């Protein structure tokens with residue numbers, strides 16, 4: 073099957089290339105560069121080596137930089153080490169960075185590129201499902217600091233994104249399922265065909281080598297691409313991508329980020345659906361569909377019965393809250409997202425009963 077190119081618009085348009093064996097498409101996204109830093113963590117070293125080989129074959133000078141894996145790599149000290157390497161190699165404004173790995177590495181690579189000489193090109197090569205459908209597309213980059221997760225960063229759209237579906241074959245099944253939570257989210261907020269594909273055969277949806285997952289990846293990226301094309305800086309429409317994230321972020325925080333992001337979002341999606349149902353905005357069948365779709369993917373849909381007060385306090389400082397007023401992305405129907413502003417505490421508590 074041929075490659076798919078999904079355009080992302082806005083001030084700095086780019087393409088997301090999706091397919092099998094598509095890594096050779098990277099050099100073409102970096103015309104004019106002489107040197108290219110290839111950031112990666114140890115588990116993806118072999119893939120990064122292949123990328124470096126393709127760059128060298130295209131006449132570019134690759135500079136492989138290994139960074140600590142996962143969140144351990146999303147630190148300012150690691151970004152600083154990378155900048156020192158770029159400085160030592162004499163990286164100029166026309167040189168570039170490639171990020172090969174999960175969302176943590178692509179967030180770091182984007183941030184390193186955003187700050188070096190106030191911005192050089194980055195090509196993202198996400199290797200996790202979450203990275204492909206979420207982290208690598210949209211231009212949000214950043215690191216974690218003592219003040220919190222993802223509070224320091226920059227909007228820096230990539231020059232291109234290359235999603236090689238073959239790389240998903242080595243992703244642990246639990247991580248694949250967690251990525252599918254974001255895919256299902258896209259189904260509920262914008263593209264119900266995603267839900268139909270999952271419901272038709274949830275096992276096929278989890279097969280990294282099959283055509284169903286490929287279509288899910290392409291559809292989810294297309295949803296995110298449409299939204300960020302219209303609103304890069306989250307001044308309005310982009311907010312809908314946070315469906316399920318208000319409670320999800322609170323759960324992640326309470327779990328000190330030991331839960332997978334997608335697992336927390338799955339619980340958050342069921343909660344948001346129940347809130348909309350109780351607020352009289354969503355029909356019962358669509359609300360119930362959240363639970364059945366997520367359960368069929370092996371995702372969690374419940375959380376600690378005694379945690380509501382703590383989660384409530386955490387939700388109040390969520391980035392979507394304005395002052396003390398809580399705001400939730402909810403559905404007014406399938407693929408019809410809206411905002412629920414300032415729901416009363418009793419409603420929030422009642423909805424929580426659906427996830428214990």
Ligand SMILES: NC(=O)c1ccc[n+]([C@@H]2O[C@H](COP(=O)([O-])OP(=O)(O)OC[C@H]3O[C@@H](n4cnc5c(N)ncnc54)[C@H](O)[C@@H]3O)[C@@H](O)[C@H]2O)c1
Nearest residue numbers: 115142174175176177199200202203206207212239242243
């Ligand atoms: N910038 C954004 O818009 C955005 C959006 C969502 C999430 N994120 C960020 O993404 C990160 C989470 O991303 P993630 O879920 O990919 O986690 P991750 O990057 O921590 O990767 C999880 C683990 O999977 C490994 N891995 C990745 N691809 C693999 C593969 N193909 N085979 C084997 N192992 C592989 C990684 O090395 C790591 O050990 C978080 O830091 C989150 O804040 C950013």
